[in-house]
Amino acid sequence: MTADGTGSPLTPDERRAELAESLADLRGRIAAACAAAGRDAAEVTLIAVTKTFPASDVRLLAGLGLTEVGENRDQEARPKAAECADLPLTWHFVGRLQTNKARAVASYADVVHSVDRARLVTALSDAAARDGRTLRCLVQVSLDEAEHRGGASPAEVPALADAIAGAAGLRLGGLMAVAPLGADPLPAFERLAAVSAELRRNHPDARIVSAGMSGDLEQAIACGATHLRIGTALLGGRRAIVR
Known part of the structure:
Protein backbone atom coordinates (compact mmCIF):
# COMPACT_ATOMS: atom_id res chain seq x y z
CA MET A 1 0.00 0.00 0.00
CA THR A 2 1.02 3.62 -0.15
CA ALA A 3 3.63 4.94 2.26
CA ASP A 4 1.05 6.24 4.73
CA GLY A 5 -0.61 2.84 4.96
CA THR A 6 -3.68 3.72 2.87
CA GLY A 7 -4.83 2.74 -0.60
CA SER A 8 -3.97 -0.32 -2.64
CA PRO A 9 -0.73 -2.20 -1.94
CA LEU A 10 2.23 -1.10 -4.00
CA THR A 11 4.22 -3.57 -6.03
CA PRO A 12 7.94 -3.73 -5.21
CA ASP A 13 8.71 -1.77 -8.37
CA GLU A 14 6.17 0.92 -7.47
CA ALA A 33 21.02 23.50 2.58
CA CYS A 34 24.72 22.70 2.32
CA ALA A 35 25.19 25.26 -0.44
CA ALA A 36 23.48 27.90 1.69
CA ALA A 37 25.74 27.01 4.61
CA GLY A 38 28.91 26.94 2.50
CA ARG A 39 29.35 23.24 3.17
CA ASP A 40 30.09 20.22 1.00
CA ALA A 41 27.09 17.86 0.85
CA ALA A 42 29.53 14.96 1.12
CA GLU A 43 30.06 15.98 4.75
CA VAL A 44 26.48 14.98 5.62
CA THR A 45 25.43 11.38 6.21
CA LEU A 46 21.78 10.49 5.63
CA ILE A 47 20.32 7.90 7.99
CA ALA A 48 17.02 6.31 6.93
CA VAL A 49 14.93 5.88 10.08
CA THR A 50 12.78 2.90 9.12
CA LYS A 51 10.65 2.67 12.27
CA THR A 52 7.33 0.89 11.47
CA PHE A 53 8.47 0.14 7.91
CA PRO A 54 9.33 -3.39 6.75
CA ALA A 55 12.69 -4.94 5.98
CA SER A 56 11.67 -4.91 2.31
CA GLU A 71 15.80 2.30 14.38
CA ASN A 72 14.11 3.48 17.59
CA ARG A 73 12.98 0.26 19.25
CA ASP A 74 14.96 -2.90 19.90
CA GLN A 75 11.97 -5.20 19.46
CA GLU A 76 11.58 -3.96 15.90
CA ALA A 77 15.23 -3.35 15.05
CA ARG A 78 16.62 -6.73 16.06
CA PRO A 79 14.54 -8.93 13.70
CA LYS A 80 14.87 -6.38 10.91
CA ALA A 81 18.65 -6.37 11.22
CA ALA A 82 18.67 -10.16 11.22
CA GLU A 83 16.51 -10.28 8.10
CA CYS A 84 18.89 -7.89 6.33
CA ALA A 85 22.11 -9.46 7.63
CA ASP A 86 23.29 -10.19 4.09
CA LEU A 87 23.37 -6.47 3.21
CA PRO A 88 26.34 -4.13 3.84
CA LEU A 89 24.43 -1.88 6.24
CA THR A 90 25.39 0.33 9.16
CA TRP A 91 22.74 0.11 11.88
CA HIS A 92 22.10 3.16 14.06
CA PHE A 93 20.07 2.84 17.26
CA VAL A 94 18.54 6.29 17.68
CA GLY A 95 15.83 5.82 20.32
CA ARG A 96 15.88 5.97 24.10
CA LEU A 97 17.66 2.92 25.41
CA GLN A 98 16.90 1.11 28.63
CA THR A 99 19.88 -0.41 30.40
CA ASN A 100 18.33 -3.88 30.28
CA LYS A 101 18.19 -3.66 26.48
CA ALA A 102 21.87 -2.76 26.11
CA ARG A 103 23.04 -6.31 25.49
CA ALA A 104 20.46 -6.90 22.77
CA VAL A 105 21.19 -3.62 21.00
CA ALA A 106 24.94 -4.17 21.21
CA SER A 107 24.54 -7.41 19.28
CA TYR A 108 23.52 -5.68 16.02
CA ALA A 109 23.90 -1.89 16.28
CA ASP A 110 27.03 -0.24 14.93
CA VAL A 111 26.26 3.21 16.35
CA VAL A 112 24.22 4.07 19.44
CA HIS A 113 23.05 7.69 19.37
CA SER A 114 21.28 7.87 22.72
CA VAL A 115 23.86 7.43 25.48
CA ASP A 116 22.80 9.79 28.27
CA ARG A 117 23.89 8.24 31.60
CA LEU A 135 30.24 0.25 19.26
CA ARG A 136 30.48 3.87 18.27
CA CYS A 137 28.54 5.85 20.86
CA LEU A 138 27.14 9.37 20.83
CA VAL A 139 26.24 11.37 23.91
CA GLN A 140 22.63 12.48 23.65
CA VAL A 141 22.33 16.09 24.74
CA SER A 142 19.09 17.52 26.12
CA LEU A 143 18.39 20.90 24.54
CA ASP A 144 15.27 21.58 26.57
CA GLU A 145 15.14 20.48 30.20
CA ALA A 146 11.36 20.89 30.24
CA GLU A 147 11.02 17.91 27.94
CA HIS A 148 11.40 14.28 28.90
CA ARG A 149 12.82 12.75 25.75
CA GLY A 150 16.14 11.72 27.24
CA GLY A 151 19.51 13.35 27.04
CA ALA A 152 22.23 14.58 29.35
CA SER A 153 22.53 18.24 30.22
CA PRO A 154 25.39 20.08 28.49
CA ALA A 155 27.19 20.19 31.84
CA GLU A 156 27.10 16.38 32.03
CA VAL A 157 28.54 15.83 28.56
CA PRO A 158 32.28 15.98 29.40
CA ALA A 159 32.09 13.26 32.07
CA LEU A 160 29.96 11.00 29.89
CA ALA A 161 32.26 11.52 26.93
CA ASP A 162 35.28 10.63 29.06
CA ALA A 163 33.50 7.51 30.30
CA ILE A 164 32.72 6.34 26.77
CA ALA A 165 36.23 7.09 25.54
CA GLY A 166 37.70 5.03 28.37
CA ALA A 167 35.29 2.09 28.17
CA ALA A 168 36.21 -1.26 26.65
CA GLY A 169 34.36 -2.00 23.43
CA LEU A 170 33.14 1.58 22.95
CA ARG A 171 34.34 4.42 20.77
CA LEU A 172 33.26 8.01 21.29
CA GLY A 173 31.73 9.36 18.10
CA GLY A 174 30.28 12.70 19.13
CA LEU A 175 26.86 14.07 20.04
CA MET A 176 23.19 13.65 19.22
CA ALA A 177 20.20 15.86 20.00
CA VAL A 178 16.55 16.36 19.16
CA ALA A 179 15.26 19.90 18.71
CA PRO A 180 12.61 21.01 21.25
CA LEU A 181 9.04 20.49 20.12
CA GLY A 182 7.13 23.51 18.90
CA ALA A 183 10.08 25.91 18.95
CA ASP A 184 12.48 27.36 16.41
CA PRO A 185 15.14 24.64 16.15
CA LEU A 186 17.92 27.01 15.13
CA PRO A 187 18.85 28.29 18.63
CA ALA A 188 18.85 24.72 19.95
CA PHE A 189 21.12 23.50 17.18
CA PRO A 204 39.21 15.85 18.66
CA ASP A 205 37.97 12.75 16.84
CA ALA A 206 34.43 13.04 18.27
CA ARG A 207 33.19 14.92 15.22
CA ILE A 208 29.72 13.45 14.71
CA VAL A 209 26.82 15.84 15.27
CA SER A 210 23.62 13.85 14.84
CA ALA A 211 20.85 16.42 14.49
CA GLY A 212 18.08 17.22 12.09
CA MET A 213 15.01 15.31 11.00
CA SER A 214 12.47 15.70 8.21
CA GLY A 215 11.19 19.10 9.33
CA ASP A 216 14.38 20.78 10.48
CA LEU A 217 17.26 19.38 8.47
CA GLU A 218 18.07 22.76 6.93
CA GLN A 219 18.60 24.40 10.32
CA ALA A 220 20.64 21.42 11.50
CA ILE A 221 22.93 21.59 8.47
CA ALA A 222 23.36 25.34 8.99
CA CYS A 223 24.65 24.55 12.49
CA THR A 232 8.83 10.72 7.07
CA ALA A 233 10.43 12.75 4.27
CA LEU A 234 11.96 9.58 2.90
CA LEU A 235 9.56 6.74 3.71
CA GLY A 236 6.25 8.54 4.13
CA GLY A 237 3.84 8.64 7.08
CA ARG A 238 4.39 6.14 9.85
CA ARG A 239 2.58 2.83 9.69
CA ALA A 240 0.84 1.36 12.69
CA ILE A 241 2.25 -2.13 12.18
CA VAL A 242 5.28 -3.50 10.39
CA ARG A 243 4.41 -6.48 8.20
Missing part, protein backbone atom coordinates in the same frame (compact mmCIF):
# COMPACT_ATOMS: atom_id res chain seq x y z
CA ARG A 15 7.52 1.20 -3.93
CA ARG A 16 11.09 1.41 -5.26
CA ALA A 17 10.06 4.24 -7.59
CA GLU A 18 8.31 6.02 -4.71
CA LEU A 19 11.38 5.73 -2.49
CA ALA A 20 13.70 6.79 -5.32
CA GLU A 21 11.64 9.95 -5.86
CA SER A 22 11.62 10.77 -2.16
CA LEU A 23 15.36 10.15 -1.91
CA ALA A 24 16.06 12.42 -4.87
CA ASP A 25 13.93 15.18 -3.34
CA LEU A 26 15.65 14.74 0.01
CA ARG A 27 19.12 14.85 -1.50
CA GLY A 28 18.09 18.03 -3.29
CA ARG A 29 17.10 19.61 0.03
CA ILE A 30 20.37 18.54 1.60
CA ALA A 31 22.41 19.89 -1.31
CA ALA A 32 20.59 23.23 -1.19
CA ASP A 57 11.96 -1.11 2.37
CA VAL A 58 15.45 -1.40 3.86
CA ARG A 59 16.40 -3.66 0.95
CA LEU A 60 14.97 -1.25 -1.59
CA LEU A 61 16.84 1.67 -0.02
CA ALA A 62 20.06 -0.34 -0.03
CA GLY A 63 19.52 -0.94 -3.74
CA LEU A 64 19.24 2.82 -4.16
CA GLY A 65 22.59 3.27 -2.43
CA LEU A 66 21.38 4.23 1.06
CA THR A 67 22.99 1.90 3.58
CA GLU A 68 22.78 3.84 6.86
CA VAL A 69 19.68 2.62 8.71
CA GLY A 70 18.24 3.93 11.98
CA ALA A 118 26.83 6.45 33.13
CA ARG A 119 24.93 3.21 33.82
CA LEU A 120 24.21 2.88 30.12
CA VAL A 121 27.90 3.35 29.27
CA THR A 122 28.75 0.48 31.61
CA ALA A 123 26.01 -1.77 30.24
CA LEU A 124 26.98 -1.15 26.60
CA SER A 125 30.66 -1.66 27.37
CA ASP A 126 30.00 -4.97 29.11
CA ALA A 127 27.81 -6.14 26.22
CA ALA A 128 30.21 -5.07 23.49
CA ALA A 129 33.19 -6.65 25.23
CA ARG A 130 31.23 -9.87 25.74
CA ASP A 131 30.40 -10.05 22.04
CA GLY A 132 33.83 -8.91 20.84
CA ARG A 133 32.33 -5.89 19.11
CA THR A 134 33.16 -2.18 19.04
CA GLU A 190 23.40 26.48 17.75
CA ARG A 191 23.72 25.39 21.39
CA LEU A 192 24.51 21.86 20.24
CA ALA A 193 27.22 23.19 17.93
CA ALA A 194 28.81 25.01 20.87
CA VAL A 195 28.73 21.85 23.02
CA SER A 196 30.29 19.91 20.14
CA ALA A 197 33.09 22.44 19.75
CA GLU A 198 33.84 22.20 23.46
CA LEU A 199 33.80 18.39 23.32
CA ARG A 200 36.34 18.35 20.50
CA ARG A 201 38.82 20.29 22.62
CA ASN A 202 39.45 17.10 24.63
CA HIS A 203 38.22 14.55 22.10
CA GLY A 224 27.10 21.85 11.42
CA ALA A 225 25.12 18.61 11.61
CA THR A 226 27.05 15.70 10.13
CA HIS A 227 24.29 13.07 10.40
CA LEU A 228 20.58 13.49 9.65
CA ARG A 229 17.94 11.07 10.97
CA ILE A 230 15.19 11.07 8.36
CA GLY A 231 11.97 9.08 8.42
Whole structure:
Protein backbone atom coordinates (compact mmCIF):
# COMPACT_ATOMS: atom_id res chain seq x y z
CA MET A 1 0.00 0.00 0.00
CA THR A 2 1.02 3.62 -0.15
CA ALA A 3 3.63 4.94 2.26
CA ASP A 4 1.05 6.24 4.73
CA GLY A 5 -0.61 2.84 4.96
CA THR A 6 -3.68 3.72 2.87
CA GLY A 7 -4.83 2.74 -0.60
CA SER A 8 -3.97 -0.32 -2.64
CA PRO A 9 -0.73 -2.20 -1.94
CA LEU A 10 2.23 -1.10 -4.00
CA THR A 11 4.22 -3.57 -6.03
CA PRO A 12 7.94 -3.73 -5.21
CA ASP A 13 8.71 -1.77 -8.37
CA GLU A 14 6.17 0.92 -7.47
CA ARG A 15 7.52 1.20 -3.93
CA ARG A 16 11.09 1.41 -5.26
CA ALA A 17 10.06 4.24 -7.59
CA GLU A 18 8.31 6.02 -4.71
CA LEU A 19 11.38 5.73 -2.49
CA ALA A 20 13.70 6.79 -5.32
CA GLU A 21 11.64 9.95 -5.86
CA SER A 22 11.62 10.77 -2.16
CA LEU A 23 15.36 10.15 -1.91
CA ALA A 24 16.06 12.42 -4.87
CA ASP A 25 13.93 15.18 -3.34
CA LEU A 26 15.65 14.74 0.01
CA ARG A 27 19.12 14.85 -1.50
CA GLY A 28 18.09 18.03 -3.29
CA ARG A 29 17.10 19.61 0.03
CA ILE A 30 20.37 18.54 1.60
CA ALA A 31 22.41 19.89 -1.31
CA ALA A 32 20.59 23.23 -1.19
CA ALA A 33 21.02 23.50 2.58
CA CYS A 34 24.72 22.70 2.32
CA ALA A 35 25.19 25.26 -0.44
CA ALA A 36 23.48 27.90 1.69
CA ALA A 37 25.74 27.01 4.61
CA GLY A 38 28.91 26.94 2.50
CA ARG A 39 29.35 23.24 3.17
CA ASP A 40 30.09 20.22 1.00
CA ALA A 41 27.09 17.86 0.85
CA ALA A 42 29.53 14.96 1.12
CA GLU A 43 30.06 15.98 4.75
CA VAL A 44 26.48 14.98 5.62
CA THR A 45 25.43 11.38 6.21
CA LEU A 46 21.78 10.49 5.63
CA ILE A 47 20.32 7.90 7.99
CA ALA A 48 17.02 6.31 6.93
CA VAL A 49 14.93 5.88 10.08
CA THR A 50 12.78 2.90 9.12
CA LYS A 51 10.65 2.67 12.27
CA THR A 52 7.33 0.89 11.47
CA PHE A 53 8.47 0.14 7.91
CA PRO A 54 9.33 -3.39 6.75
CA ALA A 55 12.69 -4.94 5.98
CA SER A 56 11.67 -4.91 2.31
CA ASP A 57 11.96 -1.11 2.37
CA VAL A 58 15.45 -1.40 3.86
CA ARG A 59 16.40 -3.66 0.95
CA LEU A 60 14.97 -1.25 -1.59
CA LEU A 61 16.84 1.67 -0.02
CA ALA A 62 20.06 -0.34 -0.03
CA GLY A 63 19.52 -0.94 -3.74
CA LEU A 64 19.24 2.82 -4.16
CA GLY A 65 22.59 3.27 -2.43
CA LEU A 66 21.38 4.23 1.06
CA THR A 67 22.99 1.90 3.58
CA GLU A 68 22.78 3.84 6.86
CA VAL A 69 19.68 2.62 8.71
CA GLY A 70 18.24 3.93 11.98
CA GLU A 71 15.80 2.30 14.38
CA ASN A 72 14.11 3.48 17.59
CA ARG A 73 12.98 0.26 19.25
CA ASP A 74 14.96 -2.90 19.90
CA GLN A 75 11.97 -5.20 19.46
CA GLU A 76 11.58 -3.96 15.90
CA ALA A 77 15.23 -3.35 15.05
CA ARG A 78 16.62 -6.73 16.06
CA PRO A 79 14.54 -8.93 13.70
CA LYS A 80 14.87 -6.38 10.91
CA ALA A 81 18.65 -6.37 11.22
CA ALA A 82 18.67 -10.16 11.22
CA GLU A 83 16.51 -10.28 8.10
CA CYS A 84 18.89 -7.89 6.33
CA ALA A 85 22.11 -9.46 7.63
CA ASP A 86 23.29 -10.19 4.09
CA LEU A 87 23.37 -6.47 3.21
CA PRO A 88 26.34 -4.13 3.84
CA LEU A 89 24.43 -1.88 6.24
CA THR A 90 25.39 0.33 9.16
CA TRP A 91 22.74 0.11 11.88
CA HIS A 92 22.10 3.16 14.06
CA PHE A 93 20.07 2.84 17.26
CA VAL A 94 18.54 6.29 17.68
CA GLY A 95 15.83 5.82 20.32
CA ARG A 96 15.88 5.97 24.10
CA LEU A 97 17.66 2.92 25.41
CA GLN A 98 16.90 1.11 28.63
CA THR A 99 19.88 -0.41 30.40
CA ASN A 100 18.33 -3.88 30.28
CA LYS A 101 18.19 -3.66 26.48
CA ALA A 102 21.87 -2.76 26.11
CA ARG A 103 23.04 -6.31 25.49
CA ALA A 104 20.46 -6.90 22.77
CA VAL A 105 21.19 -3.62 21.00
CA ALA A 106 24.94 -4.17 21.21
CA SER A 107 24.54 -7.41 19.28
CA TYR A 108 23.52 -5.68 16.02
CA ALA A 109 23.90 -1.89 16.28
CA ASP A 110 27.03 -0.24 14.93
CA VAL A 111 26.26 3.21 16.35
CA VAL A 112 24.22 4.07 19.44
CA HIS A 113 23.05 7.69 19.37
CA SER A 114 21.28 7.87 22.72
CA VAL A 115 23.86 7.43 25.48
CA ASP A 116 22.80 9.79 28.27
CA ARG A 117 23.89 8.24 31.60
CA ALA A 118 26.83 6.45 33.13
CA ARG A 119 24.93 3.21 33.82
CA LEU A 120 24.21 2.88 30.12
CA VAL A 121 27.90 3.35 29.27
CA THR A 122 28.75 0.48 31.61
CA ALA A 123 26.01 -1.77 30.24
CA LEU A 124 26.98 -1.15 26.60
CA SER A 125 30.66 -1.66 27.37
CA ASP A 126 30.00 -4.97 29.11
CA ALA A 127 27.81 -6.14 26.22
CA ALA A 128 30.21 -5.07 23.49
CA ALA A 129 33.19 -6.65 25.23
CA ARG A 130 31.23 -9.87 25.74
CA ASP A 131 30.40 -10.05 22.04
CA GLY A 132 33.83 -8.91 20.84
CA ARG A 133 32.33 -5.89 19.11
CA THR A 134 33.16 -2.18 19.04
CA LEU A 135 30.24 0.25 19.26
CA ARG A 136 30.48 3.87 18.27
CA CYS A 137 28.54 5.85 20.86
CA LEU A 138 27.14 9.37 20.83
CA VAL A 139 26.24 11.37 23.91
CA GLN A 140 22.63 12.48 23.65
CA VAL A 141 22.33 16.09 24.74
CA SER A 142 19.09 17.52 26.12
CA LEU A 143 18.39 20.90 24.54
CA ASP A 144 15.27 21.58 26.57
CA GLU A 145 15.14 20.48 30.20
CA ALA A 146 11.36 20.89 30.24
CA GLU A 147 11.02 17.91 27.94
CA HIS A 148 11.40 14.28 28.90
CA ARG A 149 12.82 12.75 25.75
CA GLY A 150 16.14 11.72 27.24
CA GLY A 151 19.51 13.35 27.04
CA ALA A 152 22.23 14.58 29.35
CA SER A 153 22.53 18.24 30.22
CA PRO A 154 25.39 20.08 28.49
CA ALA A 155 27.19 20.19 31.84
CA GLU A 156 27.10 16.38 32.03
CA VAL A 157 28.54 15.83 28.56
CA PRO A 158 32.28 15.98 29.40
CA ALA A 159 32.09 13.26 32.07
CA LEU A 160 29.96 11.00 29.89
CA ALA A 161 32.26 11.52 26.93
CA ASP A 162 35.28 10.63 29.06
CA ALA A 163 33.50 7.51 30.30
CA ILE A 164 32.72 6.34 26.77
CA ALA A 165 36.23 7.09 25.54
CA GLY A 166 37.70 5.03 28.37
CA ALA A 167 35.29 2.09 28.17
CA ALA A 168 36.21 -1.26 26.65
CA GLY A 169 34.36 -2.00 23.43
CA LEU A 170 33.14 1.58 22.95
CA ARG A 171 34.34 4.42 20.77
CA LEU A 172 33.26 8.01 21.29
CA GLY A 173 31.73 9.36 18.10
CA GLY A 174 30.28 12.70 19.13
CA LEU A 175 26.86 14.07 20.04
CA MET A 176 23.19 13.65 19.22
CA ALA A 177 20.20 15.86 20.00
CA VAL A 178 16.55 16.36 19.16
CA ALA A 179 15.26 19.90 18.71
CA PRO A 180 12.61 21.01 21.25
CA LEU A 181 9.04 20.49 20.12
CA GLY A 182 7.13 23.51 18.90
CA ALA A 183 10.08 25.91 18.95
CA ASP A 184 12.48 27.36 16.41
CA PRO A 185 15.14 24.64 16.15
CA LEU A 186 17.92 27.01 15.13
CA PRO A 187 18.85 28.29 18.63
CA ALA A 188 18.85 24.72 19.95
CA PHE A 189 21.12 23.50 17.18
CA GLU A 190 23.40 26.48 17.75
CA ARG A 191 23.72 25.39 21.39
CA LEU A 192 24.51 21.86 20.24
CA ALA A 193 27.22 23.19 17.93
CA ALA A 194 28.81 25.01 20.87
CA VAL A 195 28.73 21.85 23.02
CA SER A 196 30.29 19.91 20.14
CA ALA A 197 33.09 22.44 19.75
CA GLU A 198 33.84 22.20 23.46
CA LEU A 199 33.80 18.39 23.32
CA ARG A 200 36.34 18.35 20.50
CA ARG A 201 38.82 20.29 22.62
CA ASN A 202 39.45 17.10 24.63
CA HIS A 203 38.22 14.55 22.10
CA PRO A 204 39.21 15.85 18.66
CA ASP A 205 37.97 12.75 16.84
CA ALA A 206 34.43 13.04 18.27
CA ARG A 207 33.19 14.92 15.22
CA ILE A 208 29.72 13.45 14.71
CA VAL A 209 26.82 15.84 15.27
CA SER A 210 23.62 13.85 14.84
CA ALA A 211 20.85 16.42 14.49
CA GLY A 212 18.08 17.22 12.09
CA MET A 213 15.01 15.31 11.00
CA SER A 214 12.47 15.70 8.21
CA GLY A 215 11.19 19.10 9.33
CA ASP A 216 14.38 20.78 10.48
CA LEU A 217 17.26 19.38 8.47
CA GLU A 218 18.07 22.76 6.93
CA GLN A 219 18.60 24.40 10.32
CA ALA A 220 20.64 21.42 11.50
CA ILE A 221 22.93 21.59 8.47
CA ALA A 222 23.36 25.34 8.99
CA CYS A 223 24.65 24.55 12.49
CA GLY A 224 27.10 21.85 11.42
CA ALA A 225 25.12 18.61 11.61
CA THR A 226 27.05 15.70 10.13
CA HIS A 227 24.29 13.07 10.40
CA LEU A 228 20.58 13.49 9.65
CA ARG A 229 17.94 11.07 10.97
CA ILE A 230 15.19 11.07 8.36
CA GLY A 231 11.97 9.08 8.42
CA THR A 232 8.83 10.72 7.07
CA ALA A 233 10.43 12.75 4.27
CA LEU A 234 11.96 9.58 2.90
CA LEU A 235 9.56 6.74 3.71
CA GLY A 236 6.25 8.54 4.13
CA GLY A 237 3.84 8.64 7.08
CA ARG A 238 4.39 6.14 9.85
CA ARG A 239 2.58 2.83 9.69
CA ALA A 240 0.84 1.36 12.69
CA ILE A 241 2.25 -2.13 12.18
CA VAL A 242 5.28 -3.50 10.39
CA ARG A 243 4.41 -6.48 8.20
